[in-house]
Amino acid sequence: MPTTSSPTGARATDAQRRALLRTARDVADDLAADAIARDQAGLPPVDETARLREAGLLAALTPPWPGRGADWRTGCAVIRAIAAADSSVGDVLARHYVHAWSGRFYAGHHDATALEETSVREQWLWTGAVRTPAAGADTDRPDLTLRPQPRNTGYVLDGRRSVDTSVAVADQIVVDAVCAVTGDALVVRIPPGARGMTIEPAHDRLGQRVAGAGDILLDRVAVTPEQVLGRRPHDEESTTPFTALAEPALRLALCHVGLGIAEGALGEARDLSRGGRAYRPPGQDPDLLLTYGELASAAQTATAVVDRATEVMAQALDTGPHLDAEEPAGVAALVATAETVTSKAALHITARVLELADAPGLDRFWRNARVLTAHRPAAHRLRSIGEHYLNSSHRVVAAAFH
Known part of the structure; x- marks a missing residue:
């Protein structure tokens, strides 16, 4: 495949970008047609997610790699186009795109390749809630706790966390949790259907009613080593x-x-x-x-x-x-x-x-x-x-x- 540095590769990239933006505008027009009715209903974004997936936007809005993904400029342009028609769906897509970068942010570019390929192939929808390192965070009691299992078989995850989008429809939820033994803050991905997970959707929100916000309650949810993306530093210095x-x-x-x-x-x-x-x-x-x-x-x-x-x-x-x-x-x-x-x-x-x-x-x-x-x-x-x-x-x- 030609590289983006060659003239042919540049033309292909420009053509792909234009095609993706056309697709986004078509989806936006579709969403705008019934935006008011869906806002009034305030249901989880099941239908909206299906529209995004059918149009190929979930697979397209993943980190760029030769032959797949979208660069940051294009991804943001798609998000803005969708948000102008329905900001709840724009919110879903924005968090999907950024959380799809989680492997690179926390594990590194090389380690994230296989995960991103699977995400594109399966058209995963991503969401999550990773907290920012802050002063005094080490002294606060964590809301999510990981307990290691024997023989390095993984962890069990307990606690509660609010998630702003797609809590009931996402394929991967990215959260950080503190290891009860080492004190490390680990970033993990979990599927919503995991055993021990309960979802409490947020009802009657003032706005962003179709974004699918809610809380996840985790009771001894199994986390395999493959689901651990990396460490979230305790502070800015590290x-x-x-x-x-x-x-x-x-x-x-x-x-x-x-x-x-x-x-x-x-x-x-x-x-x-x-x-x-x-x-x-x-x-x-x-x-x-x-x-x-x-x-x-x-x-x-x-x-x-x-x-x-x-x-x-x-x-x-x-x-x-x-x-x-x-x-x-x-x-x-x-x-x-x-x-x-x-x-x-x-x-x-x-x-x-x-x-x-x-x-x-x-x-x-x-x-x-x-x-x-x-x-x-x-x-x-x-x-x-x-x-x-x-x-x-x-x-x-x-x-x-x-």
Whole structure:
């Protein structure tokens, strides 16, 4: 197969990228047609996952390798397109894509190859909840505990963890747990149907109702050695540069979901205005034009910031295990900036469009944006960004994110 560095390989890659984006737009159009009804029903994303799998998006959105997977830029573009139509499904796809990188983040590129090939072949859907190393974490009682079994046959896993998407439909759930003997934090993957696992879906959520959030309860769930992906470092100082990209990569993928929400809300309000279903006729109303100008500018500003962070993240991921030790902090600072700008824009745009038009379901954009951004406080991010800017800190900028 031609390499991407050759002209033929470059053309093939461009053609594959265009084909994947066309597929994403087709799936987005399909999802948009019944988005309001599915949001009102608030059922687990069984049908939505089937649509993604049938279109080949689950297999496509895996880490890039010759002949398979999607590069970071393309993966994020697909996520944003889907999120504009249905942000719950965009959320599912974003977490799937990032957690599919777990083998590389925690085990290394070479060790992850066979796992990624199986994921593509079986069209696995990934989700998970891996916690970020933080000060004082060693003194906190872990919510998930691993106990080694005799003769190195694996572990048993106990505890409870909240998962934000696909808790009842995923093929692999990635979590971290503390070994009761060594104290190591290990990252493991478990299938939802594992014996001893109980799933408690989250009902009546304010937004992101179709994302499939819920809790997993684990009672002596068997974990084989093959299910252990690697170690999650206890603190930032012991984190390898490439592993340090795992958490900001997820946050950045969710920025694309937030952008999709803003773009979807603004586009739907525009269509309502053009169709005469707005509070004020489109015409040449200067106030209406001013409002749309303000909202479009906010969306475009957020897009520019997120695209810059996406490009820098893509370069870091392409560098792989040879990443410089100081680079992750700069990447994380850009991601934190993208989060700050996108959260503000998404909440502002989705609230303002409710003043422009009266239509069933238009409120779902604000509800979805509110749930997506609620657990990542802006003040903490801004302080971290300020520390990095003022003190040239090489410490990874960590937003409160669980």
